[in-house]
Amino acid sequence: MIPLKYNLRSLSVRWVTTLLTCLAIGIVVCASVLTFGMIEGIEHALTSSGDATDLIIMRKGSNNELSSTIAPTAARDLINLDGIAKDAQGQPLASREFITVLIQPRRNAGGTANVIVRGLDKVGRELRPNFTIVEGRDLEAGVNELIVSKSISTRFENLGLDGSIEINNVNFRVVGLFEAGGSAAESEVWADLRDLTSAQRYNGAVSVVNMRVPEEADRQAIIDRVRENDQFKLSAVVESDYFEDQKSSSLAIKVIAYIIAAFLTFGAMFAAANTMYAAVSSRAREIGTLRALGFARSTILVSFMLESLVICLIGGILGCLATLPLNGLSGGTQNAATFSEITFSFRFGPKVLLQGMGLALAMGLIGGFFPAIRAIRMQITNALRQS
Amino acid sequence: MSTPSNTDPVVLVRDVYKEFRKGETVIPVLAGMDLELLPGDYLAMMGPSGSGKSTLLNLIAGLDKPTSGSVIVCGQDLGKTSQSALAKWRSRHVGFIFQMYNLIPVLTAYENVELPLTLTPLSRKQRVEQVKTALEIVGLGDRMDHYPRQLSGGQEQRVSIARAIATDPTLIVADEPTGDLDAKSGNEILELMHRLNEEFHKTIIMVTHDPSAAARAKRTLTMADGRLVSDIQNSTATGTTA
Numbered sequence: 001m002i003p004l005k006y007n008l009r010s011l012s013v014r015w016v017t018t019l020l021t022c023l024a025i026g027i028v029v030c031a032s033v034l035t036f037g038m039i040e041g042i043e044h045a046l047t048s049s050g051d052a053t054d055l056i057i058m059r060k061g062s063n064n065e066l067s068s069t070i071a072p073t074a075a076r077d078l079i080n081l082d083g084i085a086k087d088a089q090g091q092p093l094a095s096r097e098f099i100t101v102l103i104q105p106r107r108n109a110g111g112t113a114n115v116i117v118r119g120l121d122k123v124g125r126e127l128r129p130n131f132t133i134v135e136g137r138d139l140e141a142g143v144n145e146l147i148v149s150k151s152i153s154t155r156f157e158n159l160g161l162d163g164s165i166e167i168n169n170v171n172f173r174v175v176g177l178f179e180a181g182g183s184a185a186e187s188e189v190w191a192d193l194r195d196l197t198s199a200q201r202y203n204g205a206v207s208v209v210n211m212r213v214p215e216e217a218d219r220q221a222i223i224d225r226v227r228e229n230d231q232f233k234l235s236a237v238v239e240s241d242y243f244e245d246q247k248s249s250s251l252a253i254k255v256i257a258y259i260i261a262a263f264l265t266f267g268a269m270f271a272a273a274n275t276m277y278a279a280v281s282s283r284a285r286e287i288g289t290l291r292a293l294g295f296a297r298s299t300i301l302v303s304f305m306l307e308s309l310v311i312c313l314i315g316g317i318l319g320c321l322a323t324l325p326l327n328g329l330s331g332g333t334q335n336a337a338t339f340s341e342i343t344f345s346f347r348f349g350p351k352v353l354l355q356g357m358g359l360a361l362a363m364g365l366i367g368g369f370f371p372a373i374r375a376i377r378m379q380i381t382n383a384l385r386q387s
Numbered sequence: 388m389s390t391p392s393n394t395d396p397v398v399l400v401r402d403v404y405k406e407f408r409k410g411e412t413v414i415p416v417l418a419g420m421d422l423e424l425l426p427g428d429y430l431a432m433m434g435p436s437g438s439g440k441s442t443l444l445n446l447i448a449g450l451d452k453p454t455s456g457s458v459i460v461c462g463q464d465l466g467k468t469s470q471s472a473l474a475k476w477r478s479r480h481v482g483f484i485f486q487m488y489n490l491i492p493v494l495t496a497y498e499n500v501e502l503p504l505t506l507t508p509l510s511r512k513q514r515v516e517q518v519k520t521a522l523e524i525v526g527l528g529d530r531m532d533h534y535p536r537q538l539s540g541g542q543e544q545r546v547s548i549a550r551a552i553a554t555d556p557t558l559i560v561a562d563e564p565t566g567d568l569d570a571k572s573g574n575e576i577l578e579l580m581h582r583l584n585e586e587f588h589k590t591i592i593m594v595t596h597d598p599s600a601a602a603r604a605k606r607t608l609t610m611a612d613g614r615l616v617s618d619i620q621n622s623t624a625t626g627t628t629a
Contacts (some may be wrong), residue, residue: 001505009493289489292450293503293550294478296471380450384485 002290002299005090007307009078014279020313021275025315025363029269030322032347033356035257037323038331039342040352046247049183050240053085054127055219057209057226060235065099065208066116072204074232083218084211087123094211095124098197102167102189105157113341115156117146117167117189119196129181136161136176141192144199147176149186151330151343159189167191170199184243187342209240210239223266265359268315270368276308280375287375288383297376304375308368316360320353395462397558397590398424398447403456405442405613412548416442417453418613426557429584429591431601431621434610440594441562443610447592448481448560449473461557480508482551482589484561484580488543490535496522496546497531500539503554521549541572548579552589559583561593577603 011018058068059080079094087093098119103112122141123184125131139145148159153174158165164173172191180186197205213219219238226236280287290300327348400422407414417439422432432440445451446458449465458465461480468476483489490499500521504514522528525545535543544564551559561580565573577600583589584605593604601607602621609616 003494003498003502003505005498006491006493013493048547285487285489286491289483289485289491290502291474292448292477292483292489294474294506296474298471381445384450384489 001119004297004306007303007310010279010283011307011310014282017084017275017278021271022315022318023361024271025268025312026318026322028264028363029316029319029356029360031264031319032261032359033320033323033352034326034346035261036352036355037326037346037348038344039254039257040347040349041331042245042253042342043247044347045182045184045186045342045344046243047240050183050238050243051127051129051212051214052238052240053219054239055211055222055236056239056242057211057234058207060233062235065097066101068207069281070096070206070209070234075206075209077289077290078209078226078232078234081211081222083213083215083222085214087126091123092211093123093126094209095121096193096206097121097124097208098193098202098205099207100167100196102165102293104159105166106155107157113156115152115159115189115341116187117196119191119193120274121193123224124210124274127212129183131135131180131185132180133178136174139190139192141177142195144170144172144191144195145175145190146172146191147178148189149343150177150179151186151345152204152341153177154330155276155341155343157168167196167199168201171301172199184246184342207281236288261359265363268363269367272308272312272363273370275311276304276368276371277374279307280304280371284378284383284386286384287378288380291378291380292384294378296302301376304372305365305368308371309364312360312364312367313357315363316357319360320348320356323356325349331368391513394425396459397426397461398422399457399459400443400593401457401459401465403443403446403458403614405439405446405451406454416613417446420456420613420615422447422608422615424590424592427584427588428591429581429605431598431604432592432606432610433598433607434599438610440610441618442564442613444560444592444594447558448483449477454489460607475506478503478554480557482554482556482559483560484544484547484551484564486566488535488540488547490543490546490550490566492535494537495532496527496532496549499535499546500549500553501548501592507554517553517555518549521553522546524552525549528577531612536611539572540568541575544572544576545579548576548583552583552587557590559589559591561591563596565567565595565597573597573600 058065059070062068075096078267079092080098084092084094100117101114102117104115107110134150139147153159159174161174164171197203213222223236226232226234287300326346328345330345332341400420403417403420405417407416420443433443434440446453447460450465463476465473497518501514502516504517509517522531525548527542527545527549528540532540538546565576568576580591581603584591596603604621606620608618
């Protein structure tokens with residue numbers, strides 16, 4: 001085995017080239033980790049939204065809340081079904097909800113995007129994970145007030161605290177900002193159910209009913225009853241399954257992200273290979289000497305591969321470190337299932353960082369392989385003659 | 388592999404031809420070369436450029452293979468040995484001294500001398516002893532931590548000699564060892580090589596263009612056009628210049 005210090009010191013001698021290559025690899029790893037962190041953030045937003053004990057009742061055939069409608073009478077019947085958990089006041093933990101989409105201008109002249117506005121019963125808050133008012137106060141029913149997720153408030157004009165928007169020519173004022181454990185609710189604006197439906201001239205309309213049913217047998221009974229009841233013409237899905245399906249909306253982003261990462265990695269491999277080709281050609285005599293002394297071809301191959309790996313792993317570590325200050329930073333993109341803005345927080349957990357380091361490893365191995373092959377294919381006698 | 392006895396030749400070259408190809412052109416370099424070296428021999432090879440002396444040295448050192456004929460060194464037929472086996476063989480039997488020293492610039496004198504020892508089964512402690520001994524022999528015991536750039540040409544060549552003897556090889560091959568040195572340093576190197584031959588009984592083959600350097604060997608072989616022109620015993624070979 002050729003001592004690793006030989007490679008490390010050779011790298012430090014060519015420190016400018018080494019540094020530039022490390023930076024190039026680092027930038028690629030950083031960009032890839034950012035992309036993976038975004039996908040992880042979107043998936044987390046959707047995953048954390050789903051509770052396995054909650055049911056969403058929608059119109060039969062609807063695959064998302066926006067395209068669902070439930071008759072007001074049916075909605076009233078649904079919230080009184082047996083098996084639904086009760087809150088402290090003995091009221092069923094079931095919320096009738098009306099969902100609509102508004103086009104709103106983004107901040108900083110960032111164009112417009114669809115924002116989900118949800119009208120819901122008061123009890124609906126308890127069905128979201130860690131719902132908390134973080135600024136202002138909760139809305140009061142009957143006076144056209146809104147509460148807005150904190151991340152949406154920072155991304156859209158007029159949706160900050162004390163801002164106001166018009167829904168169908170009815171003015172709604174923002175009185176509070178909320179958080180909900182990074183769930184999909186953090187991509188929404190909430191109003192009182194009746195205020196919103198009356199502003200939309202859909203008095204009493206309901207899109208979905210959300211309910212908590214702790215017992216599995218009760219959940220199955222409700223699912224069966226809803227499905228078999230011809231009068232309802234509805235279907236019930238477990239909330240976690242619903243959001244699992246919504247994850248398919250991130251699939252396109254995921255595919256594009258992986259393709260971009262693959263292209264970037266491929267490009268960075270050339271940077272690594274270029275550096276290593278230069279190293280091999282400037283050290284031809286050293287390679288010849290090592291082989292003359294009796295170091296096997298395989299040993300020299302491993303040595304140069306290790307050198308390439310060291311460059312790429314340093315680049316990878318730099319790239320990963322560069323993303324850490326952005327951990328938790330929120331961003332937004334369009335949910336392909338609802339055509340509305342979904343906010344997420346970048347998440348650079350161990351899985352994402354390992355993916356980034358995996359890319360660096362691939363760059364090092366593939367980028368180092370061909371120069372290393374060139375090194376071992378040199379005729380010893382020719383290599384010894386190199387200046 | 389058999390171990391040669393004191394009377395078995397260390398090097399046995401029989402009817403060796405070596406050709407190089409450059410596209411369609413075949414360039415003959417060695418044409419029916421024969422040579423025999425006994426243990427303790429000190430051979431200088433001379434001849435004009437292109438006479439084939441370096442090619443012959445490379446064949447004997449196991450760095451290249453003949454086109455035809457046999458090269459048997461330390462009992463091993465090198466023409467019939469695989470590249471990986473040749474690498475192992477070189478590490479055990481051959482010490483190299485190059486004209487340009489060929490030290491690894493990022494390693495210290497100590498680390499350069501230790502390098503071939505990492506291919507042996509010696510323990511770290513044994514390696515330390517071997518390296519120190521080799522550097523003491525060449526008179527550089529106090530320069531162990533110096534990098535090649537911190538040494539003079541003569542000192543670099545002495546480190547190279549220490550590296551060549553560190554594994555205690557049977558054969559030392561030197562390709563113009565004084566070619567890049569001033570007269571004083573060159574003389575010191577030749578003295579050292581004479582000492583290796585006389586005191587440590589190393590078999591040495593040296594390629595040189597310098598007749599006074601060749602005169603320090605026990606035997607001088609002259610080549611021209613890939614053939615042996617003369618093979619003379621130097622009765623006056625000494626370690627110092629007259």
